[in-house]
Amino acid sequence: MDPLGIKFSDDIKKKHALGDYALGADALDDHYKTDFVDLATECLIKAIESRLDRRPAEAEQALKEGFVLAPALAEQLAIYEKQEVALRLYFPNLFAGLDFKREEERMASVEFSATRASRTVRPAQSVKPPELTGAAKTLDDAEQAYRARDLDRAKQIFLRALDETAEQPLHAKAYYGLARVAVLQRDPETGDRLFRKVLDLQPDSETKSWSLLYLARLADSQGNRDQAVEHYKAALAVPDAPDSVRQAALKGVGEVFKK
Helix, strand or coil: CHHHHHHCHHHHHCCHHHHHHHHHCCCCCHHHHHCHHHHHHHHHHHHHHHHHHCCHHHHHHHHHCCCCCHHHHHHHHHHHCCCCCCHHHHHHHHHHCCCHHHHHHHHCCCCCCCCCCCCCCCCCCCCCCCCCCHHHHHHHHHHHHHHCCCHHHHHHHHHHHHHHCCCHHHHHHHHHHHHHHHHHCCCHHHHHHHHHHHCCCCCCHHHHHHHHHHHHHHHHHCCCHHHHHHHHHHHHCCCCCCHHHHHHHHHHHHHHHHC
């Protein structure tokens, strides 16, 4: 979603007034209260998750946490699913379909949560994972900062990891993190360059396949379909790539045959 959010940021900003509803959400990170494009993109991600899980309540919970467009975008996704246009082309319609009057009525009865909801996950076995040390621990800290969207801090920690080890696979993970930070900070050119650097550093299968998938999506967002398909196919060729990458890459390759 991030490359599409960057590409269609002007379309998203037409609905920026809806972001004002998020200002009163105590559980929402301040970053989202000041960056409407990022807020809207994250709302869309949560809407997609609620549709994939077939749990409309997830979108409503996201709304209470400050992701104010999640239910509305879930409704727009239901419309999208009934037609044949690919999401990368239909994307602006999701936001064009948002109705200010409808959202005003929806927000009139919303009570924001004081804290973010958490999920309790019970492991199948009570096995304590080995404690991370050195550059591996630094990379884990950087990932946590990235997931919290503390992008400047994540960037600094990823850079520190590069100084803590000479191992190329760990360097690959660090550059993969820096590339994702660049994409979220609306610098797709740097992101593209860093994802390509990852491929030269003996990355593990997961890091390599995700980097190729990101390169494909960045190429798609710039209208370079041939290069995008090339990267999608390369991701599919990576041994032991995660199923999520394979599914996304197969879908990316398949879209070219719809034209």
